[in-house]
Amino acid sequence: RLVDSIHAINESSYDFVVVGAGTAGNVLVNRLTANPNVSVLVIESGENDDGVEGLIVPFLAPDNLSNTSLIWNYTTVPQTALDNRTLAYQRGRVLGGSSSINFMFYTRGPRADFDRFANFSGDEGWSWDSVFPFMLEDEDLVPPVDGHDTAGEFNPAVHGTSGPIQTTLTGTSFPTDSLILQTTSVNSTAFPFNIDVNSGDPLGISWVQTDTGGGIRHSSAVGYLHPVLTRVNLEVIANAHVTRLLNIKSRQEPDMRGVAFYSRSGFVVYARKEVILAAGAINTPQLLMLSGIGPSAELESLGITPVIDSPAVGQHMQDHPLFAVVWSSPNSSFTLDASLRNTTFVADALEEWVTSKTGLFSGVGTNLFGWFRFPPSSNIFSEFKDPAAGPTAPHVEIIFNALQNQFRSFAQPIPDKGSYLTATLAVSSPASRGSVKLTSSNPFTFPAIDPGFLTHPYDLAAMIEAIHIADDFFSQSPWADLQLLPFGAFANATTDDLLASMIRSEVTTFWHPCCTARMGANSDSSAVVDSNLLVKGVNGLRVVDASVMASLTAHLQAPVYAIAERGAALVKLAWDI
Numbered sequence: 412r413l414v415d416s417i418h419a420i421n422e423s424s425y426d427f428v429v430v431g432a433g434t435a436g437n438v439l440v441n442r443l444t445a446n447p448n449v450s451v452l453v454i455e456s457g458e459n460d461d462g463v464e465g466l467i468v469p470f471l472a473p474d475n476l477s478n479t480s481l482i483w484n485y486t487t488v489p490q491t492a493l494d495n496r497t498l499a500y501q502r503g504r505v506l507g508g509s510s511s512i513n514f515m516f517y518t519r520g521p522r523a524d525f526d527r528f529a530n531f532s533g534d535e536g537w538s539w540d541s542v543f544p545f546m547l548e549d550e551d552l553v554p555p556v557d558g559h560d561t562a563g564e565f566n567p568a569v570h571g572t573s574g575p576i577q578t579t580l581t582g583t584s585f586p587t588d589s590l591i592l593q594t595t596s597v598n599s600t601a602f603p604f605n606i607d608v609n610s611g612d613p614l615g616i617s618w619v620q621t622d623t624g625g626g627i628r629h630s631s632a633v634g635y636l637h638p639v640l641t642r643v644n645l646e647v648i649a650n651a652h653v654t655r656l657l658n659i660k661s662r663q664e665p666d667m668r669g670v671a672f673y674s675r676s677g678f679v680v681y682a683r684k685e686v687i688l689a690a691g692a693i694n695t696p697q698l699l700m701l702s703g704i705g706p707s708a709e710l711e712s713l714g715i716t717p718v719i720d721s722p723a724v725g726q727h728m729q730d731h732p733l734f735a736v737v738w739s740s741p742n743s744s745f746t747l748d749a750s751l752r753n754t755t756f757v758a759d760a761l762e763e764w765v766t767s768k769t770g771l772f773s774g775v776g777t778n779l780f781g782w783f784r785f786p787p788s789s790n791i792f793s794e795f796k797d798p799a800a801g802p803t804a805p806h807v808e809i810i811f812n813a814l815q816n817q818f819r820s821f822a823q824p825i826p827d828k829g830s831y832l833t834a835t836l837a838v839s840s841p842a843s844r845g846s847v848k849l850t851s852s853n854p855f856t857f858p859a860i861d862p863g864f865l866t867h868p869y870d871l872a873a874m875i876e877a878i879h880i881a882d883d884f885f886s887q888s889p890w891a892d893l894q895l896l897p898f899g900a901f902a903n904a905t906t907d908d909l910l911a912s913m914i915r916s917e918v919t920t921f922w923h924p925c926c927t928a929r930m931g932a933n934s935d936s937s938a939v940v941d942s943n944l945l946v947k948g949v950n951g952l953r954v955v956d957a958s959v960m961a962s963l964t965a966h967l968q969a970p971v972y973a974i975a976e977r978g979a980a981l982v983k984l985a986w987d988i
């Protein structure tokens with residue numbers, strides 16, 4: 412049952428209180444309420460997603476970033492390695508959380524990253540082989556909207572077909588698709604084709620898989636929450652902001668099963684079994700610290716009485732730095748710039764989506780992308796230790812036909828004529844670390860978010876390597892007819908030093924924060940939760956969201972689903988439900 416008012420809530424205590432109806436939170440809600448004897452309240456700060464068209468049209472995803480009623484409109488602190496720029500740092504604030512506003516790439520990440528989770532936490536249960544069955548549980552792979560034959564575009568053996576989240580392959584082809592594939596043939600050593608990015612070995616160039624189905628976004632709200640809203644043992648309150656967790660024991664080990672929240676006025680509810688924090692990698696550490704779980708001295712300086720000293724809360728933050736390089740081409744038939752400037756073309760494409768959920772608006776605008784490792788002999792490793800987790804973990808990601816082969820830049824203005832090809836690049840296993848810190852004891856004051864982009868020099872060197880790989884890619888024979896020329900600032904960045912300044916002045920976020928309440932062995936003071944995701948040093952509190960990752964991996968949504976599926980299994984096991 413979805414309620415919009417606190418007065419409609421039936422109880423003052425529930426078996427489980429879940430904080431945040433986001434990507435992970437809705438997995439917990441769905442799996443726990445499958446048992447009719449278990450009662451769950453989920454408290455979500457954002458509004459109901461149902462009926463908000465902008466959230467379900469895949470092609471319109473970027474527009475959500477400026478819809479401030481659906482997002483946490485965060486900004487980072489000045490990034491010291493990015494010319495002191497601050498960056499917009501949006502998160503989803505709506506049922507479905509960031510899965511309702513993200514760009515829908517469905518990527519589970521490399522085997523090596525999950526094996527690193529297992530090593531770090533001392534729990535084999537987090538290894539790729541152990542988590543893999545949970546990865547299949549969230550997924551329902553469905554045919555693409557154009558019904559084309561997908562043989563050779565994915566490996567059915569590594570996909571789920573009965574989970575809540577529909578995933579699919581592109582249903583709109585772009586002229587550059589065949590050129591990308593030809594490049595994997597003419598130089599399969601540097602640019603191998605990989606039939607399935609989600610097998611645990613994502614290296615090479617693959618077809619993009621998205622969490623869309625039938626031409627619409629399948630967020631955690633669409634897949635996990637709305638179908639179970641009729642369960643009588645579930646209550647969901649939207650537009651209700653959790654302000655802190657309450658220690659309900661004055662002696663012995665703290666017990667955090669009280670939840671204070673605000674919905675026009677303040678309320679408290681209690682969990683009989685557990686509070687599960689699923690507020691995401693920014694708000695989870697914020698709430699822990701507001702509740703007295705964090706670095707004691709910092710909390711005291713803000714007037715917050717510490718419950719336990721947990722210095723790692725908010726630390727070890729990672730995110731992928733993202734950057735774009737643009738080439739111009741006199742051959743406009745390969746790019747969509749001209750079409751997208753034509754209002755009739757755009758209106759017709761939208762009309763096609765409205766009537767049949769097919770065409771340009773049914774897709775995310777990117778069909779093929781690649782993950783690459785630098786060779787062991789690469790100069791970068793004479794200077795830096797390799798931060799990647801192992802042989803399946805990429806060093807860089809390149810999205811070759813980003814957003815329909817049109818001009819796309821995070822810093823430069825859109826030209827009103829010409830045709831362009833944009834590659835977006837990311838450092839996949841960055842060495843930089845950042846933090847989330849409280850600036851106030853007021854729960855409505857935004858925390859200080861510092862992703863620490865490029866603060867480790869390896870990340871800048873890796874981004875320069877990514878540009879060289881992209882350049883090499885577009886220098887291969889299939890691209891000759893396009894007569895590509897580096898465009899804009901890229902055209903003038905003719906040395907690595909000039910590339911470095913361009914990177915510093917343009918890098919932005921891939922919106923993948925994680926690791927701010929990371930998992931680890933009990934003896935490890937750099938970890939906030941144990942390998943069962945229970946907050947160390949207190950009772951009754953578990954964290955299940957991107958904050959618990961031991962280190963950064965892929966695009967985070969599919970890994971978060973897998974972590975949440977396993978998290979739900981851990982909760983059920985702990986309470987024998």
Ligand SMILES: Cc1cc2nc3c(=O)[nH]c(=O)nc-3n(C[C@H](O)[C@H](O)[C@H](O)COP(=O)(O)OP(=O)(O)OC[C@H]3O[C@@H](n4cnc5c(N)ncnc54)[C@H](O)[C@@H]3O)c2cc1C
Binds near residue numbers: 509
């Ligand atoms: C613009 C963008 C594009 C992205 N693109 C992709 C992509 O293409 N592929 C991919 O894999 N990943 C992508 N990501 C990342 C991915 O979506 C997130 O990492 C993932 O969804 C995070 O899941 P989560 O459960 O940790 O947090 P969220 O899904 O953000 O959920 C947290 C929820 O908690 C709620 N909440 C927070 N604080 C409170 C509070 N105090 N009280 C009550 N409720 C609260 C929030 O409103 C939210 O609903 C993208 C993210 C963004 C923002």
